[in-house]
Amino acid sequence: MPSNKLTILIADDMDSIAEFIKAQLHTLSNDIDFQRARDGYETYRCALETSPDIILLDWEMPEISGMEALKNLKLNPKTQDIPVIIISSFSSSDKVKEALEAGAIDYVRKPIETDELIARVSSAMTLANTLRELKVQKQQLETEQKKTHHILKNILPAEIVKSLKSGVVIQPRPYRNVTIIMADLVNFTEKATRMSPRKLLDELRIIFTKFDEISQKHNCVRIKTIGDAYMGVSGMFSNSKEHALRAAKMACEMRDFIRDRNKQNGIQWELRIGLNSGEIIAGFISEHNLSYDIFGDNVNITARMQTYSGPMQINVSESTRKLLEPHYNFVRRVPQRVKGKGMIEMYYLHKPREDQSFNTKSINSNQHSPIT
Structure with a gap:
């Protein structure tokens, strides 16, 4: 003093x-x-x-x-x-x-x-x-x-924080070529009842902090977390033609982190991940709400991809599969009937093609075999 x-x-x-x-x-x-x-x-x-x-x-x-x-x-x-x-x-x-x-x-x-x-x-x-x-x-x-x-850095994308600090008015805007990532923890509610509030929050903090690091590593943007759900977008600010590939690498590394952590952690978590590519609209919900969110039909489709995914699987839509086909092999799934959309094609991301070089670990196809 x-x-x-x-x-x-x-x-x-x-x-x-x-x-x-x-x-x-x-x-x-x-x-x-x-x-x-x-x-x-x-x-x-x-x-x-x-x-x-x-x-x-x-x-x-x-x-x-x-x-x-x-x-x-x-x-x-x-x-x-x-x-x-x-x-x-x-x-x-x-x-x-x-x-x-x-x-x-x-x-x-x-x-x-x-x-x-x-x-x-x-x-x-x-x-x-x-x-x-x-x-x-x-x-x-x-x-x-x-x-x-x-606080802003932890609830808003870095690019939006920079714009706010510069006095720029953030208007809703479309992003035409992005890939959306949604993930949640399997049986979260059931496991949460067996943990103290502090232990539960510590688990979510550790997992989501790592997911944020993985997101930044692959130039993706975390949009929000809701309970045990994590949502991010690839290609939103970078305008990268490889947005689907970056999202896939991010998803694979998220899953690998959970697998590796389960080997040393008493609580065994599993992920469900959904990927979908297309156009979205992003912006603040209202003038009085600092929640920066994404909207549009493709957001809803991504949510369906995540919901219909099996534990420790990465479920992708037809639009994402087409973008990733040069890089990954897929397992085609039985189409699922989705309310308001009819039958939708779905695919499990299987493993990188042999002629591709990746920094992410190869997917062990023998663990949690894909549903066919």
Whole structure:
């Protein structure tokens, strides 16, 4: 915690004058800490190291003059706001003007008159206290801004957060070529009843944090989580022609993470994943709701893909299969009747084609054999 005392740096090469100034200023307040410098270089170094609240700076000092020190102080962002009062035997108005134009807030002539010194330093103390308060308020504001940014980053896509910070009005807009990823945990409700709330939230936090990392790795965007459900989109901001391939790699790596974690974790989770490609509309639900969501028929189809998927399977639509056909083999499933859509073709993502090179692990087709 910073001290409530004000710190005054007295910069003068003559001990008698420095002690005189210190003695007079003690009458102002007992809550003043004094520092001492004997030349311009020492003044500048001390100001950088300790950030005094006020500097009383003698113009005529050896080595580096007080005026040169003042100019250097005003050039450095760390010291440029410190109030500086120049003390000098120069009495001409030109010298006063020069000091004020260089950045001094006031000017005291030698020989020093006590009343004038106290009055000018008292005024500088008021300014220093105001600067202190502003600095604290600025730090508090920056802390709150960081908290707000962290919250927004966790609930909104990074690109949307950047736009909001830039003052851009986010309008609903279509994205014509994307792949939607939906995943949920199998038998979540049943398993949740056997866990404490803290354990349940810890499990979801670990799993979804990893899913976020996987999403970022493959340039996909997490849209939202609802309970045990996770939704993301590939190609939304990147306009990549490989949006389906990135979504497939993301889905495979999500599943691999769950498999690997189950080997070391007492709670055994299984995923159902659905993929579908096409056009969506994205935007905020309302002016008063920060939920950035996606809409459209293809979102509904993706939800059906996920619902009709088997445990630890990746169920893809016909549109996604066509985009992934150069890269993956598929297992065709029995078409399913979907309300409002009739019979829909579905396929399980089987394994990468032998001539393809992937960073994701190969799918073990013997585990959880596809439903045919």
